[in-house]
Amino acid sequence: LRRRPPAARRGRATSRAMRGCPVPASSHPAWAAEATVSALLRVLGPANADAQKEATRTLRALQREHGPDAAAAAQRKAAVAAPGSAGSDGDGARDGGALTNGVRMAVARRIIGVGCLRARLSYLRKCALAMRDDGEGGDERSEYESMRSESDSDSSSGGSDSRPSSASDSDSEPWLSRSAACRRAYAETLLALYILHEEGVGLGACRGDAAQALASSAGELPCLNSLLSPGWIDALRAASPDAVEWPADPVDRLAARCSLPRWLAARLVAQLGGAEAMRFGEAxxxxxxxxxxxxxxxxxAAAGAHSRESLAARLVEEDGLVSAFGPYAPHALSVVEAASGAPPRSIWAIAGWRDGLFEVQDEGSQLIAHACGALRGERVLDMCCGNGGKALALAADVGPEGIVYVHDVKPYRVRALLANARRAGVEERIRPLSPEQLSSGEFGEGRPTCALVDAPCSSSGALRRRPALRWLLEEHYTHRGRIISVLQAELARRAARAVAPGGRLVYATCSIMAVENEEVVRAFEASAEGAAFEAWDFPAGTEGALEGALAHARQMLPHVHHTDGFFMARWRRTGGGA
Structure with missing residues (x-):
């Protein structure tokens, strides 16, 4: 477990929820529903908790309180109790039984789903309020109408009901001014809409009988149960994403329909256009x-005995997993499905991963390492290596005679990289650099002939991997207090100074924002360090390659290339310098 990357150590139910694996339909006990709503209050409120981290924390708490160990302890306690008092402490019987995998996955799915789709669900709630019969609900209507006071300039998009992006946001005060019952009712209504219309689609779980699922949850949520009057439940059902009228304004429509912060929707529409931005949001x-x-x-190591083809065959024979070769990266395979038609099993439990035959890496990420053009025996620098996905690919490219220098500001990531390198059989090719060595240019075995800057970024191109991130970003994204684009340009200049004469430089992000990509490229080329480099164009016809003055840049998009959103630009060094 210590050698697995952080994504592998995440709670299994949370990982399956994010990968889109079906959640078994089951009746969930009241304590699970209560824990879900409690987590949603933290996610939707001004604290703006990360939905994925909150789901993990909630599952850990439920494991402690209702997991197998807790159930066994309750049984032992009941066994030694007096016969007449056995029922008083029978926690397992009273709370509906122990925590099951079905309950775990449903809790994770609903916390992540409602937290990420909050703007979309909020807009559907407004539509349901408009549809509801005026004569229904009395006190219920007054409580819900009080929640319509949270409004700002983009109220028509549903963004007004989205919880603020930070505790200092101007919308936090109305949220705090509401009663606890009103905030809970808001969270439970979004949960009800999610179960009715989203569970089974996109970020949702497997679709079953939505009405039955909602009825089951209504029995578990006291406040929601009281709200499901005939007029209200009919309005919730009628507020289907396919039936409601979405805002006409392109920005408001994108923000509401795809559940994005309005500032992010505005940037996407300005950069991609309304129609393409909508396709990106859906992707x-x-x-x-x-x-x-x-x-x-x-x-x-095996003298050619292993290949991408043999790995695909082994996945079918040993693990029952059908894969397809990636269309862009030379070593990419996409897991399609289990041979039997069932969902894929956990990829981390496969023997081939433990044997180092493959890494889990998006094809767009693989293309960044491929863009370096690393040759056998070369010295390559991965300046922001993270957990080492690209560094391991580069280590395979340079062969036993080559070296990959790695550096990251977070030492634990370098330790994770070294553990993965041992499993992959390339540990001897990795050379970690301290900040002092990188700053002084002390490369013990020679300056690198290629440098990769996989710069810290907004990760806007990887929102489908970390969907909760959309509500954690700020309009002026910063990294450790610095404007991100300024830091990115500085990292590119530092890497350029390390490249040996005649060497190559690759700049990359997992963002689709021009301010982090094209603008940083232009800033670097206008700098003193950039003057020593010339553009290294991608071959004509390369998928995602830009045109004209940016022919040396490439942008992969999820709605076009079915990869995560990655940007890369590359240059060759023409002059000397230190």
Whole structure:
């Protein structure tokens, strides 16, 4: 477990929820529903908790209180109790039984789903309020009408009901001014709409009988149960995403329909246009595929006995997983489905991963390492290595004679990289650099002939991998207090100074924002360091390659290329310098 990357250590139910694996339909006990709503109050409120982290924390708490160990302890306690008092402490019987995998996945799915789709669900709630019969609900209507006071300039988009992006947001005060019952009713109504209309689609779980699922949840949620009057439940059913009229304004429509912060929707519409921005928004609301990278280093060690084709055959024979070759990266395979038609099993439990035959890596990420053009025996620098996905690919490319220098500001990530390198069989090719070594240019075995800057960014191109991130970003995105584009340009200049004469430089992000991509490229080329480099164009006809003065840049998009959104630009060094 210690050698697995952080994504592998995440709670299994949360991982399955994010990958789009079906959640078994089951009746969930009241304590599970209560825990879901409590988590949603933290996610939707001014604290703006990360929905995915909140789901993990909630599952850990439920495991402690209702997991197998807790149930066994309750049984032992009941066994030693007096016969007449056994029922008083029978927690397992009273609370509906122990925590099951079905309950775990449903809790994770609903916390993540409602937290990410809050603007869309909020807009549907407004439509339901408008549809509801004026004669229904009395006190119920007054309570819900009081929640319509949270309004701002983009109220028609549903963004007004979206919880603020930070505790200092101007909308936090109306949220705090509401009663606890009113806030709870708001969260439970969004949950009801999610169960009715979203569970089974995109970020949702497997679709079953939505009405039955809602009726089951209504019995578990006291406040929601009181709200389901005939007029209100009919209005909730009628407020279907396919039936309501979405805002006419392109920005408001994108923000509401795809559940994005309005500032992000405005940038997307300005950069991509209304129609393409909508396709992007729909793409990031669908879980991405599980993509693998065949480890070419294992082929070298086995004298060619291993290949991408042999890995695909092994996945079918040993694990029952059908895969398809990626259309862009030379070592990419996408897991399609289990051979039997069932959902894929956990990719981390497969023997091929433990044996280092493959890494889990999006095809767009693989293309960044491929863009470096690393050759056998070269020295390559991965300046912002993270957990090492691209560094491991580069280590396979440079072969046993090559070296990959790695650096990251977070030492635990370098430790994770080294653990993965041991599993992949490339540990001897990795050379970690301290901040002092990188700053002084002390490369013990020679300056790198290629440098990769996979710069910290907004991760706006990878929202389908981390959907809750959309509500954690700020309009002026910063990293450790610095404007992100300024830091990105500085990192590109630092890497450029390290490249040996005649070497290459690659700048990359997992963002689709021009301010982090094209604008940083232009800023670098206008700098003193950039003057020593010339554009290294991608071959004509390369998918995603830009045109004209940016022919040396490439942008992969989820709604076009079915990869995560990645940007890369590359140059060759023409002059000297230190």
């Amino acid at each position: 990031v609301n669908v879980p991405g595929p599980v993509t693998l990278r065949f480890n070419a280093a294992k082929a070298d």
